[in-house]
Amino acid sequence: MRPEHPPEFPLAIHDLTVAYHRKPVLWDIELNVPQGTLAGIVGPNGAGKSTLLKACLDLIPKTSGEVLIYGKPYEDQRDLIAYVPQRESVDWDFPVSALDVVVMGTYRKLGWFKRVGKAQRQQAREALEQVGIGHLADRQISQLSGGQQQRVFLARALVQDAEIYFMDEPFAAVDAATEQAVIELLQNLNAKGKTVLCVHHDLATVSRYFDHLVLLNMRIVASGPTSETFTRENLHKTYGGKLNLLDDVAEALKNVGR
Amino acid sequence: MNWTVNDLHIILVGVLCAMACALPGVFLLLRRMSMMGDAISHAVLPGLAVAFLVSGSRASWWMFFGAALAGVLTALFTQWITKFGKVERGAAMGIVFTTLFAVGLLLIEQGAGNVDLDAGCVLYGALEYTPLNLVTLFETEEFLIQIPHAALVIGSALLLNILIIGIFYKELTLASFDPGLAETQGFRPKVIHYLLMTMVAVTTVAAFESVGSIIVIAMLIVPPATAFLITRRLPLLIGLSLALAAASAILGHLSSQALPALLGLPETMSSGMMATTSGFLFLLVWLLGPQGLLKKQSRELVAPPTP
Structure with missing residues (x-):
């Protein structure tokens, strides 16, 4: 047990470094994500946001470091x-229906060999209703719009009935209605005391969507409540001299009146 | 043409081969790894050759084991070369299987004096000769049921494939669609990957003797690819692949006997004609199927798209 990472934190990362072909992508990550937060991970392209999620979930090898979930x-x-991966990470031409994909979320509890039954399908149907596309359950996934595909992924995360949700850009390239549905869903989860960790790229909405913020650019630039972390100085440190972005930043800061 | 029980035997072996191949073929196609079937079916050759040189007999368990091992090693080497050599996956596959195949041919060439395994047979198979080696399944005073030994071998492979896909249907589908989710749920997509590779290797070896290493590739890929033009439901996709596989084998053998005669030519190779037929069926479905080329045009002719 490390004193700086007590077990009440749903996610604690100690000294994490990740490298691709000996080129470091993440450096010396130290992070505690508090219980019940809706946390955004924000940073420029190539900052290692998705990599951070994947390294936590052992989807890519860690060069060093340790990831603890409630201290274990x-x-x-x-x-x-x-885990909700980026939408482009799977082949949407795959011969399965929306319901089939959502049912996959129940496989962990089913375990090896056991077959999908009525209970799992019912659970999946309810989750699809919850994200507003219950009527599309039997549709083949290639016939869904981008927003509907994202909702399928969220429904799949719902049936997993987890404590911590890792989401990789759930707002990427979705329509306004889906964006609204996604944020309502995240807030619902949050209200139930779940912890949500969400890679996000739109600075304009950060302060509205997230109560906790992790600013990342290969290293952790800042991490804490959004009200304290989302400052001009921190954003400058995160995004550096990327001038075209500074306008966005100014705009975003204006919105929160800081 | 002159029908004999031999034709039935050839068709039986052909159908079993095609169906056994179509099952792992579906998952290769869905994982966009169709060429892995090509690679493995070639790379099993040195495994076969070494096992043969060591054990000195054909169609033994040693041959199976050697070939399956070589097949899995192909998948493994490809993975390594891609990862550590920073080579694109397709290129890595090309390096591994051509090298292994060449080594296999050299071994067979060298051992040719005391080995009745020849390169031609490896490439094209010997479907026509399978009725020469029969085993008795069932015998009473009135009845005698005999099937080719090859049918027994490939039939076992088919049965094994049905069993594996029946048992691991959920896991195979999950790992093929979303390996990330499979990993986070603790399903070990890598284990499932190598299970599929072993399936391909074992099936390839079992089919090898009958149809050869090149036509195996057609049997792995063409029926599933054809079925994929028709449906986007996985259970139906698997069923259709099996049906198309069987149809290709039956029609293939029939046309190998009947077609050349129409042109006044002697009968041709059954296995070659089976692969040709499956290609022809693909073309047919591509043109006439639910999303077919002609269908779309005719629909447009009926109701031209509004500008």
């Missing part, structure tokens, strides 16, 4: 975690 190694805590 990730492998022992898989049941507590749901």
